[in-house]
Amino acid sequence: MEKQNIIDLCGQYGIIPNHIEIIRMNERVLAKINSGQEYFLKGEPADKTYWEACCIYAAALLEHGMNVTHYEKFVDDTYIIQTDDKVFSLERSLSGEPMEFVTYREIAEIGRLLGIQHCISMKIPTPFITATSWSMFGGNQTDAIGDYDENELSFLDFMKHYKSHPLFSKIEFLYREYRQSIHEIWSVLPQVAVQGDFCYYNMLRGIDGNLSIFDFNIAGNEVYLNECIAVGVYHSWYVPYKGKLNEDERFQLFIESYTKERPFQVIEGANFSQLKAIIRAFRYDRVEEGILLNNELEQELFLQETLLILEDAH
Numbered sequence: 001m002e003k004q005n006i007i008d009l010c011g012q013y014g015i016i017p018n019h020i021e022i023i024r025m026n027e028r029v030l031a032k033i034n035s036g037q038e039y040f041l042k043g044e045p046a047d048k049t050y051w052e053a054c055c056i057y058a059a060a061l062l063e064h065g066m067n068v069t070h071y072e073k074f075v076d077d078t079y080i081i082q083t084d085d086k087v088f089s090l091e092r093s094l095s096g097e098p099m100e101f102v103t104y105r106e107i108a109e110i111g112r113l114l115g116i117q118h119c120i121s122m123k124i125p126t127p128f129i130t131a132t133s134w135s136m137f138g139g140n141q142t143d144a145i146g147d148y149d150e151n152e153l154s155f156l157d158f159m160k161h162y163k164s165h166p167l168f169s170k171i172e173f174l175y176r177e178y179r180q181s182i183h184e185i186w187s188v189l190p191q192v193a194v195q196g197d198f199c200y201y202n203m204l205r206g207i208d209g210n211l212s213i214f215d216f217n218i219a220g221n222e223v224y225l226n227e228c229i230a231v232g233v234y235h236s237w238y239v240p241y242k243g244k245l246n247e248d249e250r251f252q253l254f255i256e257s258y259t260k261e262r263p264f265q266v267i268e269g270a271n272f273s274q275l276k277a278i279i280r281a282f283r284y285d286r287v288e289e290g291i292l293l294n295n296e297l298e299q300e301l302f303l304q305e306t307l308l309i310l311e312d313a314h
Contacts, residue, residue: 006022006041007020009041010033010090013072013090014072015033015035017033017035018034018035020033027045028042028043029042029088038092039091039093040090043089045086046086047087048087052078052079052127053127053219054127055071055080055216057127058070058216060124061117061120061195066117066120066213067094067212068212069216071090071091091214094204095204095206097204097205098204099204101239102240102241104243106200106205106211106235108256110203111256112258112261114198114227115257115262116261117194118192121192124192124193128219132222133150133197134194134196134222135220135222136183136186136223136226151278151282153284158291158306162299167307168303171303171310174314175278175281178274181271181274186223188267189268189271190225191221191223192221193219193220193221193222194222196216196220197218198213198231199234202215224262228255231254233276233279233283234283236250236254237250237286238283273313276313277312277313281310290302290306
């Protein structure tokens with residue numbers, strides 16, 4: 001793609017560039033556009049209808065007061081332009097700086113904003129027909145977002161490596177018991193549209209400490225409790241952190257901030273501990289690290305910790 005193609009695409013959005021910086025130009029295109037205001041033009045092979053739905057959802061959050069990406073519309077009042085092999089969107093640049101780590105303030109704010117997002121989503125119609133990459137019980141028939149079940153795949157990897165360990169049978173029993181119990185009520189848990197990757201690396205921190213949210217290209221429908229716990233576990237155990245709170249304290253802070261905005265329904269509270277246990281125990285990066293352990297003592301401690309995480313929910 002030449003710069004003239006980028007100029008032509010911007011023209012369809014009513015934007016005349018005075019400077020173009022090409023950041024990426026391969027199967028996926030990313031260009032920074034300056035026309036008095038800064039924009040990002042993004043393009044990649046994708047389904048036009050789905051990407052349009054992502055933009056519609058972001059616009060709905062923006063309309064309800066969330067500080068999220070503003071996608072531009074072009075002449076026919078839609079967001080997405082399709083070329084021969086790619087779809088393109090144009091979004092306004094958000095203010096703020098990327099976060100290299102989080103403190104208790106960001107953990108609390110991310111929890112609060114996730115609760116707000118879920119409250120807004122409950123008031124608006126979802127534009128999606130698929131789930132997100134956080135989801136469970138997709139069946140693992142393909143690698144498509146909303147189809148595969150990463151939690152189950154992580155457990156299967158764990159099983160292949162540790163099936164002969166004396167603690168495995170207890171771990172497997174609790175895991176399958178919790179999964180079955182949660183599966184039975186999954187369809188009646190509150191669930192509508194979400195951004196799909198509500199993580200610190202998709203946020204910018206402003207000079208006032210406020211966070212802005214971008215990257216809606218894997219948005220979809222999700223069980224709110226599932227996303228809440230998964231996002232909380234990720235930011236409490238796996239994100240670079242500066243502060244004095246331990247992981248459990250960070251998670252508690254996250255949940256308290258979330259539930260101030262959207263209190264759990266009774267059915268969510270009743271299933272919270274078991275869902276947290278299987279998400280925490282079988283998060284893919286935790287399992288990957290556990291499989292790579294070569295020291296027998298470290299392996300034993302890893303299995304004991306896995307069992308303890310599950311037993312704490314029993």
